[in-house]
Amino acid sequence: MNERDFADLAVGHALNALTEADERAYQEALAGHPHWDRHVRGASDAVTALSSTVEPVEPPPSVRASVFARISALPQQSSAPLDSAVDDEDYAAADRAEVAFEREAVAETASAASGWGARRWFALAASFAAVLVLGFGAVTVSQLLAPPAAVVALQQIEDAPDAQSASATMPDGTVATAHWSPSLGQSVLVTDDMPAPAEGKTYELWFVRGETPIAAGTFEPDADGHATAVLQGEMRIGDVIAVTVEPDGGSPDGTPSTTPVVAVATA
Template sequence: MQREVAELRETALLLAHAAPPVTPSAELRSSLLEKIARTAQLPPQQIVAPETAGGAGDDHERVAPQRRPVPEMEPSETEARVLRPTGAAERRWFTRPAAILGAAAAAAALFFGGGAVISAVSGPGQSQEATASALDEIYAAPDFQRAVADVSTGGTATLVWSNELQRSAIVADGLTSLPGDRTYELWYIGDDGAVPAGTFDTTTDSAVTQVLKGEMSPGDVVGITVEPVGGSDQPTTDPIVALPSA
């Protein structure tokens, strides 16, 4: 159940970054303004005088407001191009069918899943805007990949990365809360040993997305350890989870 909630929360993040923003063209704006100008408008509603105590003997009558039907408009070719997902964004939907099947459940998880994804989208030291921008780049990369693993102390960790961009991010969900003198630390682990890639904290009722610092090399393993607050230059404990990128 915990893994399912974690996957739904990740799906919510994927949905948020599934398609790049589109700037409407000047042609589309002109087309919309033209249609507004020539679309029939509803007439003002006729004010009906209230009935008096005389009831049916009054000269006042109820007048039902008249409504003109508004003609339906088919979207122009330009509008259709803006509204229809294309290219890499469209392909990402079809390469992740689980995201489509879990969309409704992900929406429910956002409101009822024990913690709001949006409020916990970034770890300490990273603004939500910076985290969202980095995730946009990773999810949009042609070599986007992901891996999921259980954490030995509880919870799950999802690694998303792009070798082309040399960037990665961790979605940590359900990890145990640490004492005030401890923190979670991320590592790139390669042939030359472990390189620190940032620290983060979390609670058991929310998911945290942390973009790793530094550059990722192909084949690196991403690990998480528990370290003294402020982090360490080298791991002082065994990893609670290790996610290979090969």
């Protein structure tokens, strides 16, 4: 299984939509490639964002029946072109606006052991679109499932020919890994097992350049202590990437008010 296939399965896992075979393939791939967990976090963040912004709406029986009938009728595997997977059904029959899809060319490279091919994904996208139209208007599926900007930045850094990284483990067990690319001038900090800041506090990122701290944005880890945060501004080789605990919104005077809880040297 390649990384793109795993990223697809990660979305299905986040949606609790995998078959038993797909779930086994997903777990085996994750165990063999633990660094692919960024796709897991990205998919989970997308689903969480959806659930937190959409008010539950009960779709009309006609729309619900149409969507699920379409999904159940699709074969588990098919070599049919993606454009023939779903015909242009008239949603007006359900008194709802027609949903337009921008169909992108997607290679059907799903694992042979998996039934999660392109047609299944297109059907899932159709079901999302129907719910979105009922819930809060025109939001595209690509926007819904697009990974967070920090995940995109991390992927760009890792794909760069001069990508570098360094890790540090703090006394409290927090593991922080800095990723950067000099050619991109971009850096990302990834944390694991990082405790949530106290109420009214946030974590602030800094480039420490010699004796000078330069504010680089704020972030908060998720419930599991994971965070993928882009540092604002251009990193220079030799900077120390540090994190301090500051009031909500960041340090009021632009300088650290506490001792760093995380410090990762980049040289």
